[in-house]
Amino acid sequence: MKNILLLSTGGTIASAPTENGLAPAIHSDNILSLLDSVLYNYKVTTKDILSLDSSNIQPEEWKVIAKSIYENCNKYDGIVITHGTDTMAYTASILSFMLPNIQIPVVITGSQLPLLNPLTDGIENLRCAFAMAASETPGIFLAFNRKVILGSRAVKVRTTGFDAFESVNSPYAATIDSSGLHINHQVIKKVTGKCKLEDKLCKDIFLIKLTPGLNPEIFDMLLNMNYKGIVIEAFGAGGLHFIRRDLISKLEKIVQKGITVVVCSQCLYERSDFSIYETGKLALEKGVLQGYDMTTEATVTKLMWALGKTNDVEEIKKIFQTSFVGEVTIL
Incomplete structure (x- = not known):
């Protein structure tokens, strides 16, 4: 049974209706309670690090997320991060650079409909993210709609469709079908040293x-x-x-x-x-x-x-x- 850390940052997946529209409202332990059978094969620890619409996730928040990953990467077999879709590709990309030689799978996911919506795509995306996080395949990844993308190759290409992200100019890092998770190891860079936290960024x-x-x-x-x-x-x-x-x-x-x-x-x-x-x-x-x-x-x-x-x-x-x-x- 793999030991997985679930980090929550907000976004649509954790949102609920308010008088001003959808806004992040549920915490990581609430997310956990909604997953039921998804988690039978994992031992999951949860932690809330942010509660933001991803439009408000900026370089300062990237540092918070990167630090949380770095501080926990030796304690868990994998990490799943829930995140809003609007800036998810930027976050996945910058984390890839900020955490060189990460030695566990770190998988970012979210949804186009909140988990509280009965038609949500969030449960399926989390199922995919947990499978990749338990795969012992080091790297930063984005999981969406039964596909796993290198963090540095993901682009959001649809505003509402469940097939929201594509892997641009690179094959998918993994796909899921009726026979399980299929990882394309040729796409994934090999670890060549110890993981470092390189979080000094130029915002200008x-x-x-x-x-x-x-x-x-x-x-x-x-x-x-x-x-x-x-x-x-x-x-x-x-x-x-x-x-x-x-x-x-x-x-x-x-x-x-x-x-x-x-x-x-x-x-x-x-x-x-x-x-x-x-x-x-x-x-x-x-x-x-x-x-x-x-x-x-x-x-x-x-x-x-x-x-x-x-x-x-x-x-x-x-x-x-x-x-x-x-x-x-x-x-």
Whole structure:
């Protein structure tokens, strides 16, 4: 019988109707009482660490969650975290970086309908999360709708559908069908040392989606606001306009001021590749970094983590050319 810790942070799964709409209301021990047969094979300990709509889970809360995992990872066979779906992919991604070499399964899940709703998807998601948490497969994962995703590859793609999350540019870490839990070990990074808590983050990161005709002066504003890093969702494989509105020259000035700029693609699938078009090559020459096939969530959180570790331009470049938790494919 595996010893599992259930950490509750709030979200829809723990919500109940109020006069102002759904809000987190039930605690982890209440969640436990609703699961019944799900828990027959596990010894479960519960702990409430937050009670928030996930829209309010920010870098400060990430540190609380990461610390709770780190303090308990040697006491349990696995950890399940209940979390709201809206920012779940960001949390799963940043935890992957903050807890390198985690030696147990840590599985984040939630639901599109509260556990108190008779049609909830939460019980099935928890069933999947507990199975993965008991699997002895180290890593940070997100479990939803009978699928398990690497924490650094998860993206929320639907607002209400039960199939809310997809694994982008990477196979699923595990799936569940009538014959049980099937783990794809080729997807999962091997543990190479002791787990560390690397929770120093740079919160001064800005994400901008490029649109045709975007005024390059927006980057002067960001410079004046003391941002340390910028992530740009560019066109296609990494296109940036430079005729009439010269983004390339502006980004060169930004990089010279010590701000790290990482460009990924607006396209959900496949990779950015600056070697294909003139605009991409020009951007690389000016010091812009590639996001390759990382999700936007992974790009943003990796940059927060990288700038929390160092301000050295070459070190940050090396970080973005390295896959730490399966977050990127470097060819």
